Amino acid sequence: MKEKIGLCEVCFNLAEGPRCRICTDERRDAGLICVVEEPGDVIPVERTHEFRGRYHVLGGALSPIDGVDPEDLKLEELYARIAGPPAHDPPVREVVLATNPTTTGEATALHIAAALRERAPEVVVTRLASGLPVGADLEYADEVTLGKALAGRRTL
Numbered sequence: 628m629k630e631k632i633g634l635c636e637v638c639f640n641l642a643e644g645p646r647c648r649i650c651t652d653e654r655r656d657a658g659l660i661c662v663v664e665e666p667g668d669v670i671p672v673e674r675t676h677e678f679r680g681r682y683h684v685l686g687g688a689l690s691p692i693d694g695v696d697p698e699d700l701k702l703e704e705l706y707a708r709i710a711g712p713p714a715h716d717p718p719v720r721e722v723v724l725a726t727n728p729t730t731t732g733e734a735t736a737l738h739i740a741a742a743l744r745e746r747a748p749e750v751v752v753t754r755l756a757s758g759l760p761v762g763a764d765l766e767y768a769d770e771v772t773l774g775k776a777l778a779g780r781r782t783l
């Protein structure tokens with residue numbers, strides 16, 4: 628029997644059980660969180676082999692015109708992960724904002740960066756380096772370009 632696919636209770640990536648494969652992998656660095664818009668964005672980042680941390684899937688990007696407001700995304704869940712990681716996990720030290728290089732993705736990244744500056748000033752917030760095709764989804768970036776963007780990420 629095939630197990631039902633749901634969302635990971637920690638990062639909201641696709642999961643076959645309560646937690647996804649990445650969140651249950653002890654070798655993945657829990658102090659480093661990569662924020663993406665959709666579960667499909669985890670795949671291209673994984674393909675680069677540049678990222679050994681964990682993820683947080685927002686479930687979209689901020690777009691007031693389309694009625695997508697902060698409370699529609701998994702933002703509070705992200706802040707809660709940073710404010711109070713499980714006792715056995717190290718504190719979060721860096722959040723990589725890997726939202727799409729689109730208007731809504733950029734707006735979302737800036738919103739999160741501002742919120743984290745206020746709530747968790749000790750956490751380093753970075754954004755993928757430029758070089759990704761502007762206006763395109765992360766999903767369509769090739770792994771070399773995306774790998775370079777990850778390696779060259781800059782502090783916001």
Ligand SMILES: [Zn+2]
Pocket residue numbers: 635636637638639640646647648649650651
């Ligand atoms: Zn997960």
